[in-house]
Amino acid sequence: MNVDLLSFARGPALKFALGIFCAGVVWRILAFCLLRIRRDFNRPRNSMLKYLWTGVFATASRSWPHPEFIKRTGAGEALGYSYHMGLFVVILLFGPHIAFLGSLFGITWPGLPSSVITAIAVVTATLFLGVLFRRVTTPVIRMLSNFDDYFSWFITMLVMLTGLAASAHLGARYETLLAIHILSVDVLLVWFPFGKLMHAFYIFPSRAINGAILARKGAAT
Amino acid sequence: MMDSTRDPTVGETLRKHGVTRRGFVKFCTATVTAMALPPWMGAAMAEQLRNSPRPSVIYLSFQECTGCFESFTCSFSPTIENLMFNVISLDYDDTLMAAAGDAAESALATAMKTNFGKYVLIVDGSIPTGASGACCTAAGRSAEDILREAAKGARVILAVGTCSSFGGIPFADPNPTNAWPVSAIVGDTPIINVSGCPPIPEVITGTLLQYVTTGEIPDLDEHRRPKAFFGNTIHDRCYRRPFYDAGKFAKTFDDEGARNGWCLYELGCKGPTTYNACATLKWNGGTSFPIESGHGCLGCSEPGFWDKGSFYEAQSTAKWGRAGETSGKQVLELVGATVALGGVLGVGSAGISRLHQTHLEKDRNEDVTKDEP
Numbered sequence: 001m002n003v004d005l006l007s008f009a010r011g012p013a014l015k016f017a018l019g020i021f022c023a024g025v026v027w028r029i030l031a032f033c034l035l036r037i038r039r040d041f042n043r044p045r046n047s048m049l050k051y052l053w054t055g056v057f058a059t060a061s062r063s064w065p066h067p068e069f070i071k072r073t074g075a076g077e078a079l080g081y082s083y084h085m086g087l088f089v090v091i092l093l094f095g096p097h098i099a100f101l102g103s104l105f106g107i108t109w110p111g112l113p114s115s116v117i118t119a120i121a122v123v124t125a126t127l128f129l130g131v132l133f134r135r136v137t138t139p140v141i142r143m144l145s146n147f148d149d150y151f152s153w154f155i156t157m158l159v160m161l162t163g164l165a166a167s168a169h170l171g172a173r174y175e176t177l178l179a180i181h182i183l184s185v186d187v188l189l190v191w192f193p194f195g196k197l198m199h200a201f202y203i204f205p206s207r208a209i210n211g212a213i214l215a216r217k218g219a220a221t
Numbered sequence: 222m223m224d225s226t227r228d229p230t231v232g233e234t235l236r237k238h239g240v241t242r243r244g245f246v247k248f249c250t251a252t253v254t255a256m257a258l259p260p261w262m263g264a265a266m267a268e269q270l271r272n273s274p275r276p277s278v279i280y281l282s283f284q285e286c287t288g289c290f291e292s293f294t295c296s297f298s299p300t301i302e303n304l305m306f307n308v309i310s311l312d313y314d315d316t317l318m319a320a321a322g323d324a325a326e327s328a329l330a331t332a333m334k335t336n337f338g339k340y341v342l343i344v345d346g347s348i349p350t351g352a353s354g355a356c357c358t359a360a361g362r363s364a365e366d367i368l369r370e371a372a373k374g375a376r377v378i379l380a381v382g383t384c385s386s387f388g389g390i391p392f393a394d395p396n397p398t399n400a401w402p403v404s405a406i407v408g409d410t411p412i413i414n415v416s417g418c419p420p421i422p423e424v425i426t427g428t429l430l431q432y433v434t435t436g437e438i439p440d441l442d443e444h445r446r447p448k449a450f451f452g453n454t455i456h457d458r459c460y461r462r463p464f465y466d467a468g469k470f471a472k473t474f475d476d477e478g479a480r481n482g483w484c485l486y487e488l489g490c491k492g493p494t495t496y497n498a499c500a501t502l503k504w505n506g507g508t509s510f511p512i513e514s515g516h517g518c519l520g521c522s523e524p525g526f527w528d529k530g531s532f533y534e535a536q537s538t539a540k541w542g543r544a545g546e547t548s549g550k551q552v553l554e555l556v557g558a559t560v561a562l563g564g565v566l567g568v569g570s571a572g573i574s575r576l577h578q579t580h581l582e583k584d585r586n587e588d589v590t591k592d593e594p
Contacts (some may be wrong), residue, residue, distance in 0.1 A: 007529055010540045018539075022556050025565035030567025036575050095468050096537035099487045103538030103588060104552050113468040131348075170415070174454060175494040178536065 006175045009182035017186035024193025029201060044216045051215035058211020059204050079130055086124030087156075090117055090163070118167060125160050128153070152195045158184045172216075228310075228334040233308050245271075250405035252299065252430055258449070270308070276433045277336035279329065279341060280314035281371060284357045284391045284400055285346025289382035289419040290316050296422035297506035304426055309433055312340070315359070326360045329514030333374050340409075341433065342375035344368065344403050347384040347391040351368035351399030351508060364375060365406060379413050380404070383423055383521055386414035386444070393527035403585040404445070411438055414445040416497075418521035423502050424450045442496065450502075455518050462484065479515060489533040490517030497522040497526040 008136045044051065078088055093112040102108035111117075132153055135141050162184050164170075164179035191197065229237070235245055249270065249442075250263040255325075293319075294301045305311050311327070312332035314519065332340065344366075349356035354363025361554060380403040383389040391400035404412050415428050428447050431439055439447040456462065464470070465483040471478035471485055481594055485494070495518050499510040512518055517533075520526045530540045539552070 004529075006536070007540065008537075010538070014539050019555055019559040022559035023566065026560050026563025027566040027570065030564060031570035031574065034568065034571030034575075036578050067573070085537060095487065096472050096535060097464075099470075099535035100537045100539065103534060108472070111468050111470075114466045115466070146233075173494075174456070177537075178494075182537075 004181070006080055006179040009179040009186065013183060013186045017189035021189040021192055025198070025201060028193050032202075033045060040216070042217070045218045046165075046215055049210045053097065055208040055212030055214035058077065058214075059207045062173045062207045076134055079127055079134065083124050083131060085128040086120050086127065087160075090121045090124060090160075093117065095168075098168075100133070101213075114167065118164065121160060121164050121167075125157065128157055128160065148195050151191065154198050155184065159188055224338045227486065228274040230270075231308055232273050234275060234293075238307065240307070247323040249434070250301070252427070252434070255460040258431070260475075262435070263495035268435050268444075269436065273433075273436075275310040277312050277332055277340040278309045278376075278429070278433075279312055279340055279371060280317075280343040280345065281313075281367060282384070283344065283368070283502055284344035284349050284398065285382060285384050285560055287316060287345075289345045289384075289425070290314075290432055291417035292422045292468060293381065293425050294418075294422075295505070296426040297424050298423060299430055304430065308382045309545045310342070310429065319386070322360075323382065324359055329371075333371060333465045337357065337374040339376055341377055341379065342371050343381055344385045346390050347400035347402060347454060348406050349400045351397070352565055356398040356400075368403065368406055373408045375410050377411045377438065378403060379425075379429060379432070381415045381416045382420055383416045383523075383526065386446075387524040390527050393525075409500070411447055413438060413441065413447065416444070416446060418519075418526070420522070421450070421498055421502050421504060424498055434588060435452070440487060442546060444496075446522075450497040450498045451522070452564060453496065453498075453501075455495045455497055455512070456490075459492055460500070461512060474515065475505060485515075485517040488517050489531060491520030491523070491526070491529075491532075491536065492518040495499060495520040495523055540561075 014137050046054070054221070065077055071211075089112070092101075094117045095111045095114065098108050114119075135145055135149065135153075159181065162177065162181035166174065166181045169177070171177065172180075192194075232245070236256065240248075240576045245292045246267055248266040253260070253263040255268060269565045275282070280438045296304075299308070311317070315321075315325055318325060318328070346357075351367055354365050357364040359367060363591070368417040384391060384400075388396075388400055388405075390575045391398055391403065404414070413428060415528075424447075427450065428439065431449075432446070439449060442448055442451055444451075456465070459465075461482060461484045464482070465486055469478060469481075469483040470487040472480065472487060474488065479488075486489070490512065492512065499518070499561050503510045503513070503576055519532050520529065523529075532545070534540070
């Protein structure tokens with residue numbers, strides 16, 4: 001059997017990475033969800049329906065800074081949302097990505113022209129650099145950052161850059177660039193459940209839970 | 222005055238066949254252009270051809286389907302008859318020659334002995350080494366023996382076709398005959414790989430012509446293929462490339478996209494990773510090439526093309542499993558197994574954490590009891 005780098009990347013390496021990703025994500029979510037919640041002996045301030053609704057509402061309301069803080073954190077949050085949207089567009093609407101996802105899930109959908117995707121990817125990568133700059137230059141964020149933050153940034157950036165190089169045929173033969181791109185995706189999939197990339201699964205539930213808890217606490221008036 | 226004791230030069234042979242000097246120079250210029258060589262090479266080629274005797278060429282066929290030789294005979298420019306009658310001396314080819322049996326083998330032995338160190342050896346097909354070489358024999362000798370002997374006196378070897386260049390289909394998993402490419406058997410003689418299943422006729426004759434007219438090995442890529450023909454991917458030169466850039470892909474072979482000539486990437490076209498001249502030289506004298514006929518490139522000029530998964534799956538798709546294809550069932554099996562594993566690990570971790578929580582609460586309660594007056 002003649003196996004080249006591309007066959008390895010999209011074959012055994014991808015299978016291994018996808019396996020680690022699925023097992024890791026389920027492991028971490030279950031390990032979190034099955035923890036014992038400390039019993040709250042206080043009488044609820046609101047009805048259960050009300051605090052569940054508040055949880056859902058908080059998921060949206062906490063996704064943008066309160067007007068009081070908007071000057072201080074609005075730009076940073078906008079930067080974060082922008083590159084996330086760029087990432088989603090590139091991942092979900094690029095023809096070869098649709099073909100890849102279609103091979104895994106059996107469904108495909110219309111994509112965007114490659115030139116538009118390339119432009120969005122360049123803007124996204126630039127925004128991503130801006131995010132790193134903000135992390136390094138803001139004292140509080142810098143103090144809160146650790147290896148996890150920087151490695152998660154690095155591996156995501158690597159996937160973007162190798163993808164750009166592969167689509168533009170820059171630096172090496174297409175099959176080599178594509179293999180490196182897929183290998184970087186494999187590394188990202190392996191890292192995903194164990195690093196801060198897991199925020200993809202935690203961020204909205206944690207906002208909902210916080211909202212619900214806060215709606216339950218305190219005295220009813 | 223021509224010396225009757227030596228072989229006639231190419232120039233003399235051409236004059237004998239009524240080819241004018243002007244026609245000869247035009248032929249050299251056209252050949253140089255086709256091979257993307259610098260313009261000054263035309264004059265150098267004409268000079269070299271005029272004064273050199275026709276080089277001896279020996280064509281050996283091993284574990285192959287004769288498709289490459291069929292392709293060789295279909296060359297439009299230069300034509301096979303033009304090459305054979307004017308430029309080379311094809312001294313042995315068991316498919317084309319009238320002689321058979323001892324007469325043919327005697328012709329081979331004579332050609333190798335007479336032109337030792339000077340002849341061009343063309344090899345077509347892979348070399349099976351399994352079963353002590355019994356899978357492919359000629360005149361009672363194994364392909365490996367014949368190749369080793371012929372390679373000793375060759376000035377250069379042209380491995381024509383993917384089988385002789387990279388092993389091809391016989392080399393594919395599970396390789397029942399333990400077949401190998403020429404480069405795995407021959408170590409010392411320079412090898413030029415002209416891959417393809419089959420190679421483009423003009424690429425075979427063009428490479429041969431370039432070597433016999435210049436006497437130099439052309440610039441080769443890392444797979445020892447002439448860069449003049451294998452320097453770009455088919456995707457780079459494909460007339461459907463604008464549709465790839467525009468994100469317009471045919472989804473099936475008979476949908477609107479396919480009828481409109483959109484990119485065949487999602488139908489498994491291997492053009493982006495295949496280095497060949499199909500999109501520029503095309504086939505049948507420049508008539509068409511597979512993508513122009515509505516079928517994706519199979520990547521036949523690349524090493525291991527038979528083992529690289531389905532011809533009909535996009536190259537960005539996942540690929541695993543025995544057949545090299547990823548089906549929904551295989552994905553479900555993988556996800557199911559790993560989710561189950563993750564579930565067990567998650568429940569186990571939660572159980573350990575709960576035990577830890579219980580201990581902490583117990584310790585805390587004991588501390589509170591101690592502190593009570």
